[in-house]
Amino acid sequence: MHFIINPASGNGRHSLTEAQLRGHFPSDTIKVEFTSYRGHASELAKRALEDKPDYVIACGGDGTVNEVASCLISTDVILGILPLGTGNGLASSLGLPLDLRQSIELLRGGKVSPIDVGTVNGQPFFSNMGISADAQVVKRYDAIKGRSLWGYVKSSLLTAFQYRPSETIFEYRGHQEKLLPFLFFISNAQEMGQGLSLTPRASLNDGLLDLFIVPEINFIEKAALGIHILCRTVPKFKKGRAIQLR
Incomplete structure (x- = not known):
């Protein structure tokens, strides 16, 4: 060992x-x-x-x-x-x-x-990854000394004020979409950390990746999303879209 x-x-x-x-x-x-x-x-x-x-x-x-x-x-x-x-x-x-x-x-x-593994640009990930505001939150959180739940909340609030979505082309199952996502989150696991989750139905060994996509939203809707995340009721957020893909 x-x-x-x-x-x-x-x-x-x-x-x-x-x-x-x-x-x-x-x-x-x-x-x-x-x-x-x-x-x-x-x-x-x-x-x-x-x-x-x-x-x-x-x-x-x-x-x-x-x-x-x-x-x-x-x-x-x-x-x-x-x-x-x-x-x-x-x-x-x-x-x-x-x-x-x-x-x-x-x-x-x-x-x-055994557990599943995803890859992005040839780089493996085991829990989750993101390419929009979710990635910015993690980047801010990583820079914080003395990480805590409050640090995650603070990083999320700063990102909610400052993040500007970029056009994203999403191809899946032979279908293509142009998106302007506030969140484009891909997960293999239920939790992000700190007991929080955007993909509570995800499984580490079902052969699937769970996507959670949120379009560009206003600040009130961002606050509502934050409350859902903290209360662990993300599936009830109406602007969110959950997809499972191989």
Whole structure:
């Protein structure tokens, strides 16, 4: 078992140490490494594959998980997750406990199951991706120190004021549309992180990607959408369109 730990995940407040892991697993069966910068988890995961491990465990948030998982596609190596981030959208969608001790115990005896993966411009994603205001929200949120639900709300409010939609050509099932979307969100998982969701019906292993599209809307409608997101009632937002595609 090869553990890759991001010490900065969860605003650097998590308590996972190498000594703690060695207290739960036989020392001769594990290797532990720590990331030092963005992209380092991918480098460590690729190098870990040279040792032919049975498992590579990503210990961090969704960014760390995505870096590690991207290196394991189409290999026989099993991905493990110890969720240590502020969002933990993929872990939550998988039903993994966010308590560190519980997640370690699950890792010791948990079952293995396959999940789908999407790609955009050849880059894999496991939870979700977006090309409109949703992407701007994430970009702002990533730049915030001390990430929290309030940080996500603040990023969303700033984006709602400033974002200007761009014309988008959407082709699917032999059909083409020209859109001016406020949101063009593609998801493989139920959660975005922080317990929030735009695609509550999504499944990680149904062979489908869930799209949520919102056209250009006025500020009152943006506020209504925000309330639906916080109240977890997005399917009731009448201006939203949900599509499932292979």
